[in-house]
Amino acid sequence: MTIASLSSSDLPFLTELRHDLHAHPELGFEEARTSDIVARLLSVAGVAVHHGLGKTGVVGTLQVGNGTRVIGLRADMDALAMPEKADRPYKSTIPGKMHACGHDGHTTMLVGAARQLAATRSFSGTVHFIFQPAEEGRGGARRMVEDGLFDIFPCDAVYGLHNMPGLSTDEMAVVEGPQLASSDSWRVVFRGTGTHGAKPHLGKDPITAAATFLSSVQTIVGRVIDPMQPAVVSACSLQAGNPLALNVIPDTVEIGGTARAYTAEVRDQLEQEIGRLARGTAVMYDIEIDYEFERRIPPVVNDPEATSRALVAARSVFGKKVLTRFPPSTAGDDFSFFAEKVPGCYVWLGNGPAVDGALHHNTGYDFNDDAIASGVAFWTTLVEQELQSEVPL
Numbered sequence: 001m002t003i004a005s006l007s008s009s010d011l012p013f014l015t016e017l018r019h020d021l022h023a024h025p026e027l028g029f030e031e032a033r034t035s036d037i038v039a040r041l042l043s044v045a046g047v048a049v050h051h052g053l054g055k056t057g058v059v060g061t062l063q064v065g066n067g068t069r070v071i072g073l074r075a076d077m078d079a080l081a082m083p084e085k086a087d088r089p090y091k092s093t094i095p096g097k098m099h100a101c102g103h104d105g106h107t108t109m110l111v112g113a114a115r116q117l118a119a120t121r122s123f124s125g126t127v128h129f130i131f132q133p134a135e136e137g138r139g140g141a142r143r144m145v146e147d148g149l150f151d152i153f154p155c156d157a158v159y160g161l162h163n164m165p166g167l168s169t170d171e172m173a174v175v176e177g178p179q180l181a182s183s184d185s186w187r188v189v190f191r192g193t194g195t196h197g198a199k200p201h202l203g204k205d206p207i208t209a210a211a212t213f214l215s216s217v218q219t220i221v222g223r224v225i226d227p228m229q230p231a232v233v234s235a236c237s238l239q240a241g242n243p244l245a246l247n248v249i250p251d252t253v254e255i256g257g258t259a260r261a262y263t264a265e266v267r268d269q270l271e272q273e274i275g276r277l278a279r280g281t282a283v284m285y286d287i288e289i290d291y292e293f294e295r296r297i298p299p300v301v302n303d304p305e306a307t308s309r310a311l312v313a314a315r316s317v318f319g320k321k322v323l324t325r326f327p328p329s330t331a332g333d334d335f336s337f338f339a340e341k342v343p344g345c346y347v348w349l350g351n352g353p354a355v356d357g358a359l360h361h362n363t364g365y366d367f368n369d370d371a372i373a374s375g376v377a378f379w380t381t382l383v384e385q386e387l388q389s390e391v392p393l
Contacts, residue, residue, distance in 0.1 A: 001116065001380040003170065003317065006373040014112045014376070015369050017041075019090035021104035022367070025079030025097040028134025029143075031056040034077045034107065038131050041111050045118040047129065050152070054144035058131040059153055060114055065124030067387050072128040072158040072342075073379055074335060075110035076103045076135035085363040086356075101360045102163040102351065105367030107131060109161070109375030116380050125387030128153045130338075137183075137296070141334035150341050157306045159382065160335040160346040161375060165359050167350030169371040172314045172378065173326035176307040179346045180300040181232070181260035182267050183332025184293060188213065188278045191288040194251040203249055207240055209285040210253040213278055214238075220273045225266055232260035232330055233270060260330050262299050271295075298336040303343035310345045313382035317374070331360075349375055 006014075017037075026034055035056045039049045042060040050059045056077075084091055084098035092098040114129045130149070134140030167173065190210050195203025214235055225231045237256040241248065259274065261267040271293040282289040314322045326348060335346055351368045358364035 001317070001377045001384070003373045003377045006112070006116070006376050010112055010115060010376075011373055014108050014372050017111065018104050018108040018367065018369060018372065021107060022099045023090045023093050025092050025094055025099050025104070026077075027081055027097060028078040028136055028138030028140055029055045031077045031133050035131065035133070038077070038107060038111060042114055042129065045115045047114050047118050053147050053149060053152070054133055054140055056133040057140065057144050059149070060129035061126065061153065062114065062118055062129070063126040064121045067123070067125030069387055070126040070128065070155050071383065071386055072130050072153065072155040072338070073110060073113065073383070074130040074132055074158060074160045074338060075106040076132050076140070077107050078103055078134050078136050078138070078140065080136055080361060082361070083363055086358070086366065088366065098363070099367065100362060100365045101136065102367040103135065105163055105371060105375070106161065109372055110379060112372065112376035113379035113383070116376060117383055123384045123387040127383050127387065128155060130158070135334055139334065141337040145337050145341060155342045157303070157309070158338045158342050158344045159306065159310060160333070160338070160344065161349055161378070162333065162346065163351040163367060163371060164348040165351045165354040167348065168321070169350045169352050169368055169374050170318055171321045171323065171350040172318050172374075173323040173348040174307060174311045174314045174345070175324060175326050176302050176304050178262035178299055178301050178328045180328060180333045180336070181262055181330045182299045183297040184259045184267065184270070184295050185256065186259055186274050186294070187254070187256045187292045188274075189290040190253045190282065191290070192251060192285070195249050197247040197249050200249060204285065204287045205249050206251070206253040206287055207249065209281050209287055210238070210240065210255055212284065213281040214255065216277045216281065217274060220270065220277070224273050225269060229266050230262055230330070231266050231270060232258070233274065234258050259293075260332070262301070262328060267299070297332040297334045298340060300333055300336045300339060300346050302345045303339070306343045306345035309386050310347055310382060313378060313385050314347065316381050316385065317377045347378075349378065
């Protein structure tokens with residue numbers, strides 16, 4: 001399928017659908033309206049529908065011919081808890097919620113591909129259209145897996161697609177290896193003994209300890225992790241004392257942050273080293289600590305064979321505008337829970353220029369409607385090429 005072939009047929013409908021989803025954003029595990037719309041459109045198109053996996057998830061299944069290969073295509077549906085400040089005709093109607101990452105576009109493109117494939121049926125095999133809830137940090141992919149996604153809908157490979165501002169809408173990046181980092185949270189509570197700010201010798205100051213720790217934790221990436229292995233450790237929350245009591249040294253200081261890595265080994269190192277520095281600081285200042293490292297989302301690492309198949313489809317649609325070298329993102333995506341179970345590939349589709357600098361998770365961001373036809377063409381071509389025979393690439 002070509003990009004142009006959709007423009008004169010289904011594109012107006014899909015654009016209207018995208019605008020409707022954008023105007024009615026729903027947070028993770030609250031996507032009742034969105035999933036109902038998806039389920040209805042799939043059913044009308046002749047796609048078998050399983051509704052409710054992972055609470056609000058939807059899986060559509062289309063089986064054609066006698067091919068035995070099965071693949072899954074994933075789109076995320078949830079919005080973010082943030083206000084939309086840009087003025088547009090289809091602006092969010094829900095205060096404090098907006099589609100600031102393009103999941104309205106992802107959902108629309110996969111619906112479009114399902115409609116197209118159900119109409120043409122020019123493949124032999126089975127495709128599962130996976131509409132996932134709660135990608136934005138609420139654990140939707142893990143929930144679907146725990147609810148039996150790949151037991152009920154076994155797949156030989158699974159594919160994900162995300163928009164990328166900065167690439168044109170007729171460009172795609174398909175790259176083997178790490179694409180997104182692990183996304184983990186850490187928390188340290190320093191427990192000292194509060195006292196009068198003028199008599200610090202009578203207590204055990206957790207604020208001074210916390211300051212030492214915050215300085216030390218930044219040495220992990222620079223002095224412990226292999227410099228050839230990217231990693232991030234950031235402190236993002238600090239709670240201590242009361243600004244109305246500036247003569248009181250508090251009992252506790254709470255610090256929290258994020259840790260990112262592209263490999264399991266570096267992820268382990270980050271957990272160990274943050275804890276080691278926290279415990280060492282506690283010993284230095286003769287105080288107590290509580291340390292917690294929460295493993296939230298593994299890294300997304302593209303499988304070589306799945307990537308090679310996605311690359312063939314991308315080149316069929318975008319020609320020379322396919323990038324095979326593109327820097328991985330330090331953001332996270334729980335597509336990794338799918339790719340841990342079956343071979344996976346996660347591709348980047350251009351979203352055009354970042355208008356007024358509005359990138360993902362920005363109050364002025366918007367998915368580019370010009371990318372709809374590109375995404376539908378890629379998904380459709382991938383299915384038609386991968387499920388045309390049992391002969392491997």
